[in-house]
Amino acid sequence: xxxxxxxxxxxxxxxxxxxxxxxxxxxxxxxxxxxxxxxxxxxxxxxxxxxxxxxxxxxxxxxxxxxxxxxxxxxxxxxxxxxxxxxxxxxxxxxxxxxxxxxxxxxxxxxxxxxxxxxxxxxxxxxxxxxxxxxxxxxxxxxxxxxxxxxxxxxxxxxxxxxxxxxxxxxxxxxxxxxxxxxxxxxxxxxxxxxxxxxxxxxxxxxxxxxxxxxxxxxxxxxxxxxxxxxxxxxxxxxxxxxxxxxxxxxxxxxxxxxxxxxxxxxxxxxxxxxxxxxxxxxxxxxxxxxxxxxxxxxxxxxxxxxxxxxxxxxxxxxxxxxxxxxxxxxxxxxxxxxxxxxxxxxxxxxxxxxxxxxxxxxxxxxxxxxxxxxxxxxxxxxxxxxxxxxxxxxxxxxxxxxxxxxxxxxxxxxxxxxxxxxxxxxxxxxxxxxxxxxxxxxxxxxxxxxxxxxxxxxxxxxxxxxxxxxxxxxxxxxxxxxxxxxxxxxxxxxxxxxxxxxxxxxxxxxxxxxxxxxxxxxxxxxxxxxxxxxxxxxxxxxxxxxxxxxxxxxxxxxxxxxxxxxxxxxxxxxxxxxxxxxxxxxxxxxxxxxxxxxxxxxxxxxxxxxxxxxxxxxxxxxxxxxxxxxxxxxxxxxxxxxxxxxxxxxxxxxxxxxxx
Numbered sequence: 001x002x003x004x005x006x007x008x009x010x011x012x013x014x015x016x017x018x019x020x021x022x023x024x025x026x027x028x029x030x031x032x033x034x035x036x037x038x039x040x041x042x043x044x045x046x047x048x049x050x051x052x053x054x055x056x057x058x059x060x061x062x063x064x065x066x067x068x069x070x071x072x073x074x075x076x077x078x079x080x081x082x083x084x085x086x087x088x089x090x091x092x093x094x095x096x097x098x099x100x101x102x103x104x105x106x107x108x109x110x111x112x113x114x115x116x117x118x119x120x121x122x123x124x125x126x127x128x129x130x131x132x133x134x135x136x137x138x139x140x141x142x143x144x145x146x147x148x149x150x151x152x153x154x155x156x157x158x159x160x161x162x163x164x165x166x167x168x169x170x171x172x173x174x175x176x177x178x179x180x181x182x183x184x185x186x187x188x189x190x191x192x193x194x195x196x197x198x199x200x201x202x203x204x205x206x207x208x209x210x211x212x213x214x215x216x217x218x219x220x221x222x223x224x225x226x227x228x229x230x231x232x233x234x235x236x237x238x239x240x241x242x243x244x245x246x247x248x249x250x251x252x253x254x255x256x257x258x259x260x261x262x263x264x265x266x267x268x269x270x271x272x273x274x275x276x277x278x279x280x281x282x283x284x285x286x287x288x289x290x291x292x293x294x295x296x297x298x299x300x301x302x303x304x305x306x307x308x309x310x311x312x313x314x315x316x317x318x319x320x321x322x323x324x325x326x327x328x329x330x331x332x333x334x335x336x337x338x339x340x341x342x343x344x345x346x347x348x349x350x351x352x353x354x355x356x357x358x359x360x361x362x363x364x365x366x367x368x369x370x371x372x373x374x375x376x377x378x379x380x381x382x383x384x385x386x387x388x389x390x391x392x393x394x395x396x397x398x399x400x401x402x403x404x405x406x407x408x409x410x411x412x413x414x415x416x417x418x419x420x421x422x423x424x425x426x427x428x429x430x431x432x433x434x435x436x437x438x439x440x441x442x443x444x445x446x447x448x449x450x451x452x453x454x455x456x457x458x459x460x461x462x463x464x465x466x467x468x469x470x471x472x473x474x475x476x477x478x479x480x481x482x483x484x485x486x487x488x489x490x491x492x493x494x495x496x497x498x499x500x501x502x503x504x505x506x507x508x509x510x511x512x513x514x515x516x517x518x519x520x521x522x523x524x525x526x527x528x529x530x531x532x533x534x535x536x537x538x539x540x541x542x543x544x545x546x547x548x549x550x551x552x553x554x555x556x557x558x559x560x561x562x563x564x565x566x567x568x569x570x571x572x573x574x575x576x577x578x579x580x581x582x583x584x585x586x587x588x589x590x591x592x593x594x595x596x597x598x599x600x601x602x603x604x605x606x607x608x609x610x611x612x613x614x615x616x617x618x619x620x621x622x623x624x625x626x627x628x629x630x631x632x633x634x635x636x637x638x639x640x641x642x643x644x645x646x647x648x649x650x651x652x653x654x655x656x657x658x659x660x661x
Contacts, residue, residue: 023279026272033268037261048248049229055201056233056246063196063244067169067237070105070185071152073098074171078183081110081173088119095121098185104192105185106166112181115143139184142170147179154238157189157217165189165209165217167238189218205246212241225249309407312393317342317363320402329386329409331379346376348383362390362403373410384411449522449556450489456525457482491549507632509543510551512587512656516578519555523563531571532563536578544587544656550628551656554636557621558591558652565595565650573646586634590653592641597648606638625654633657 077094081087095108099121110118142155155168171183189209197207197220206221230247303310309326313319322337330337330346337345347355355374361367367390376386387410393402457478464470464478516538527534559576566574577592598606602613607626622636629636634655641649 023275026268026275029268029271033264036264040261045229049231052205052229052231052246052248055205056231056244059197059201059207059246060233060235060244063192063235064237066102066104066192066196070098070102071169071171073102074108074169074183074185075152078171078173081181081183091119092121104187104195106188106191107186109139109184109186110181111143111184113147113179115140115182118181139168139170142168142184143182146170146172146182150174150179154240156240157211157238157242167242169238193218193220205248208245208247209235210243210245217242223249309409311337311405311407312402313405314402315363315400317359319344326407329378329384329407330376346378348375348377351375362405365392367403376407384409385414386410447489447492450485450492453485453522454482454489457485492553507545507547510546510548512541512544512546512551512580512589513538515548515551516555516580516589519552519559520578522556523559526560526563527576530563530567530574532566532574532576534576534578538578538580539582541580541582541587542658544658546632546656547628550631554625554628554654555589555591557625561621561652562591562593562595562650565593565597568596569594569646573644585659586655586657588653588655590651592643592649592651594641594644594646594649597640598638598650603638607636629654629656633659 073094077091077098080090080094091110095110098108099105107120107122109120112118138155138158142153146153150172152172153170155170157165157167159165166189167187169185169187171185172179173181173183193207193209199222201207202220202222204223206219206223206227208219209217211217226249228248230245233244233246235242235244303323303325306323306325309329310321310323311319311326312321318339318341319337320339322334324334327334327337332345342356342359343352358372358374371387371389374386374388375383377383387408389406391404391406392400393404395401460478461475461482464475516536520534520536523534526532559578562576566576573594575594577590579590579592581588581590607622626636634657636652636654638650638652641651
């Protein structure tokens, strides 16, 4: 199996590259913007973390400095208690001063070496109450550790009533290097943070004191929101795993920075949107170019395949376009025709005035809508007939800008039509000659009857003249009939002559009843001779547009054929019937006999020229009769006479149209 790779046109590949460049540019721009924003965000986070660490260190130093100061004051008090007799007074004075200046210290206790409370401030009595219920284990540890180590010891944190967290510092008292007791200061975590954490610090951070188990002992903050970053720093002293946890909260960023970022994103979106529009426009342009190329190729193919010449002219008659077919017809190239004004090089010089008149009519919008024919001249000088159709040339704005003509070279067609016309005339002439032959043949057939009648009347007249004393009145009727038969013979010959000369039949209003009666008069003698009875009832009939002589020929032919067909019929049944029937559109005349009838094998050939069953017949009678009837737009046919008493017989029927020809 073979596969084929579609061939991409160079223009399409170039367009794809051009379309990919904006995409790549937009992707790079978005990546740069995102990277810039990320870097800005990271820088902001780093700056915020650095600031947080600095602030936490400052807070830790501030707390440490504060606790150190309190330690010094407690140490000085312990030293004074070991030197003077008025120790209690001194304790009260200095402890009160410490409590007054350090609000984070909630109580100061003075223990002797057996950990009995010597005095306490602000408690009036020994601190057995609240401190003893929660503090002894913690205070005892700090007391014992300070006594054993001989230095200031911070206790573990502990909780008092109200879930308030505290821690203590135990300062040993030595007299002459002998441990005689200790001072214990009780700190409150909440008060410590409240005093040492400034307001601006609390506006930025949340400060909490926690231990290793994340148990919170105190907190201070004036802000709310979502925690951002935090930093832990050991709270030493007092130690014991206590830590400062300072957490910053997300605050409103720099509006200018956010505005700048938003502007960058907006501009990036605008650039992307504009590039997307450019991409669509380029695609539409590409599709339009493709459609234009296809349309141009299709139009070129159409122009090259057209056999009809196309010529466009502006409103002034200047040729602005000709197609290859027009150039092929005229023999001139498009360069020789475009830009030309009348007279055109393909106009016939001897018909220049007539052609210019037609040109003016076309420019005036008076060209025939069905086209017109003209004689043009090829470049070789050959003349040819052109069929020209003119139509308005409408531009894309619907304006009439000129005229578009389609030109057909109809020279060959005209020659073919002329040749066909000549052939048709020759054919008609030949047909008439053939018909003339037929008519000449039947002429002898038809003239035989009037000539026989003339001879008969002539013999009768001679016989009468041989009689003595014959009266002229006795000869006169025979002579009149002789004259009638002679005139009839002359009419027959004249009709044949007119037919040969292409003379049209002489149709005129004709009384069919009179025609039938005249025909019966012609055959009356023969009917008596052959003992044939003629049954004929003729009603009143309207006049029929017909050639009387031709109708007589048809009727006489049908009557004689009927009489001859009954030659073998018994005399009682020798009856010939002529009937007519009138309808709204036509008149039918039938001639029926009781003769031998027509066998089926010859029925189809009955009206064929030169077909006959008579030994002396020519076979043209019925053929001529049918031609005459069809000429009168009627029909002639034969059928069996079903009413014949002999069981045989034939009925010939013909129709005549009542409409005028």
